Amino acid sequence: MNAAASAHWLPGDRLPDVRLRAADGDSHTLHAEFAGRPLWLATPVDAASASQLPSPPDGVIAICVGATAPEGAASGWSAYAADPRWCAGLGTGLFWQADANLRLQASQVLPLEVVPTVAADIAPFRGQETIAIAPVLQIPGVFEPELCLALIRHLEVDCAGGDVSAVLVMQDGEQRLQVDPNIKQRREVIPRDAQLDARMHERLMRRALPEIARVFNFEVRRRDPFKLLAYPENAGYFRAHRDNETPDVAHRRFALSVNLNQAEYTGGEFRYPEFGPHLFSPPTGAALVFSCSLLHEVRPVERGTRYAMTTFLA
Numbered sequence: 001m002n003a004a005a006s007a008h009w010l011p012g013d014r015l016p017d018v019r020l021r022a023a024d025g026d027s028h029t030l031h032a033e034f035a036g037r038p039l040w041l042a043t044p045v046d047a048a049s050a051s052q053l054p055s056p057p058d059g060v061i062a063i064c065v066g067a068t069a070p071e072g073a074a075s076g077w078s079a080y081a082a083d084p085r086w087c088a089g090l091g092t093g094l095f096w097q098a099d100a101n102l103r104l105q106a107s108q109v110l111p112l113e114v115v116p117t118v119a120a121d122i123a124p125f126r127g128q129e130t131i132a133i134a135p136v137l138q139i140p141g142v143f144e145p146e147l148c149l150a151l152i153r154h155l156e157v158d159c160a161g162g163d164v165s166a167v168l169v170m171q172d173g174e175q176r177l178q179v180d181p182n183i184k185q186r187r188e189v190i191p192r193d194a195q196l197d198a199r200m201h202e203r204l205m206r207r208a209l210p211e212i213a214r215v216f217n218f219e220v221r222r223r224d225p226f227k228l229l230a231y232p233e234n235a236g237y238f239r240a241h242r243d244n245e246t247p248d249v250a251h252r253r254f255a256l257s258v259n260l261n262q263a264e265y266t267g268g269e270f271r272y273p274e275f276g277p278h279l280f281s282p283p284t285g286a287a288l289v290f291s292c293s294l295l296h297e298v299r300p301v302e303r304g305t306r307y308a309m310t311t312f313l314a
């Protein structure tokens with residue numbers, strides 16, 4: 001096993017693309033042919049280790065990469081050889097679970113000590129018709145839970161809760177910052193901890209930017225400063241607005257927002273009234289990315305405090 005080799009793939013990372021060779025000699029690429037369903041991927045070192053792999057549940061694609069695989073098609077596993085350069089980078093003796101978007105969910109060393117289960121978020125798709133949906137992108141697991149907690153602490157403790165959020169208004173031909181409860185009510189602060197800033201930046205570079213490039217075909221070159229937000233119980237909201245309407249923010253292309261404690265409040269969902277009634281409340285650590293030209297609102301928080309981190313990309 002080589003833990004060092006696999007250490008650079010963390011839960012939340014999208015698996016690298018790779019060319020796989022089937023027993024009949026045909027070649028297949030991971031991203032092109034194995035996305036769209038949850039994936040189990042194993043790299044057992046020998047036949048004994050391969051024979052201990054559990055059968056995958058229905059709807060899960062299971063591929064065994066390397067010299068050996070569990071016997072026969074009935075096992076639910078398909079055997080492939082991979083480009084050896086990739087195998088070296090991956091490491092052998094490993095078991096990976098990835099979601100339908102090929103994002104790593106969990107990894108274990110073989111033989112397995114914990115029986116793998118299919119978590120709700122990597123369960124096979126159940127078809128559901130919808131008439132309209134806002135063109136937003138959700139990226140799970142951009143920040144780890146521990147980073148989310150550190151950010152909340154930074155806002156509440158190190159930054160003494162932040163400042164009441166103001167809006168820019170034009171008055172007598174001049175721009176002025178002014179608190180306006182007709183528009184929004186929340187606290188906010190630009191983080192003052194360079195290490196937290198660097199950790200957020202690294203996670204965005206690693207997990208959000210490649211997805212934005214893939215989904216929106218857009219290469220991010222600029223980022224506004226990070227902002228930590230608190231929407232208090234019965235007092236926090238941001239009414240419908242667009243994020244690029246005044247000259248000072250016209251450069252913004254995409255808004256990115258990460259929920260930091262989604263299970264601890266109710267209300268506070270995003271809504272895109274131009275695109276129907278759906279409410280968006282991504283889980284803790286997930287990023288919501290959308291065009292700054294879309295009308296959007298953050299619904300009033302009813303219970304608890306909603307914490308989030310937001311920035312704008314261009």
Ligand SMILES: O=C(O)CCC(=O)C(=O)O
Pocket residue numbers: 229238243255257258296297298308309310
């Ligand atoms: O609360 C958030 O996550 C972001 C709210 C928002 O729309 C904004 O700050 O422009």
Ligand SMILES: [Fe+2]
Pocket residue numbers: 241242243255296
């Ligand atoms: Fe906004």
